[in-house]
Amino acid sequence: MACCADLAGLRSSPADVRVVTSDGSTISAHSSVLAAASPVLEQMIASGRHGWDADCTVRILGASSDAVAAFLRFLYSHPRETAAEEWAEAAAGAHGAALLALAHAYRVPWLKQRAEAAVAARLTAERAVDATKLAALCDAPRLRLACARLAGKDLGAVERSEGWRFAGRHDPGLQLDMLQLVHDADQRKERWVRERASQHVYRQLSDAMALLDRVFTQGSASSPKDPGCDGRDLEAEASPCGDGSVRRGIEQLVRHLAACGGRARKPACPRCRRAFQLLRLHASLCDRAGAGSEPCRVPLCSNLKTKMQEEGVDKTWRLLVKKVTRARVMSTLSNREVPEIVNKSWAKYSSRRTARLR
Ligand SMILES: [Zn+2]
Ligand SMILES: [Zn+2]
Secondary structure, rough: OOOOOOOOHHHHOOEEEEEEEEEEEEEEEHHHHHHOOOOOHHHHHHOOOOOOOOOOOOEEOOOEEEEEHHHHHHOOOOOOOOOHHHHHHHHHHHHHHHHHHHHHHOOOOHHHHHHHHHHOOOOOOOHHHHHHHHHOOOOOOHHHHHHHHHHHOOOOHOOOOOHHHHHHOOOOHHHHHHHHHHHHHHHHHHHHHHHHHHHHHHHHHHHHHHHHHHHHHHHHHOOOOOOOOOOOHHOOOOOOOOOOHHHHHHHHHHHHHHHOHHHOOOOHHHHHHHHHHHHHHHHOOOOOOOOOEEEEEEOOOHHHHHHHHHHOOOOOHHHHHHHHHHEEEEEHHHHHHOOHHHHHHHHHHHHHHHHHHH
């Protein structure tokens, strides 16, 4: 039996555990280190030792001796210390799949996370099927997601791989699983695109509300009269947000509402309906109560607020108000100035992450 790794020198105390691998190689190690790193190894050591100072033997099978040696080497290190060490990067690259399986089986979460990331970063179409199987066996959702993304991008290349042909002959369920992953990924993408599109609409509505507020607040500063209904040319004012066309659109809509007769005319014309809905949405979002604070200058605001309080609003409207409110909060947060220190930390993290994924 040959010793394939020298872990005994990593601690001053003598090694007291012999780890035997699949090919019969042995690795001398310290029971205190192994037991502290893995509850499974702790249990194996406790049941394999006869007498408190007796040597004991544990078997770590199912992986090559080099992979087991790398696994044990990781157990001797601190998770943070190994983050950027060259030997750790090399070991994660060379034995990523075995390390993932061992870390899962021997319950070492931090190593499992690292090995999962290493396998996902080195994923190719040729390895995708094996990696999908590994992800299922080791309960590794991020790796599974990476496989789904890769297969979704280039299913043809995955289908040409040896792993795919092997699965077809011996494990058709695995092929089905992969196709299901691709299908799920497509559906997720569609959902994401729909979600993005609706977010865009809520954001536009939120911007429109901000503009509506500005148009009438600024108008009221120079004229006490209702600026939307007296025909005053608001287009002449400079747009504070620089979005002149949206602003002009809002002004024209409100002017049209005043000139056309609004909802009093039956049936109401589409432009009046649209203007009225914008004013109603404003009234739902407006938090100027009036008492004690400056009254809101947006036309019909207080009337619509009273009407909605008396008659109530339906569920769909409440949902719309909630989503526009959320879009407004998100917009405020995204426009907030980020402190320099946060920007620096983010840049540092991004560059490290890019280097790790290379
Ligand atoms: Zn009209
Ligand atoms: Zn208002």
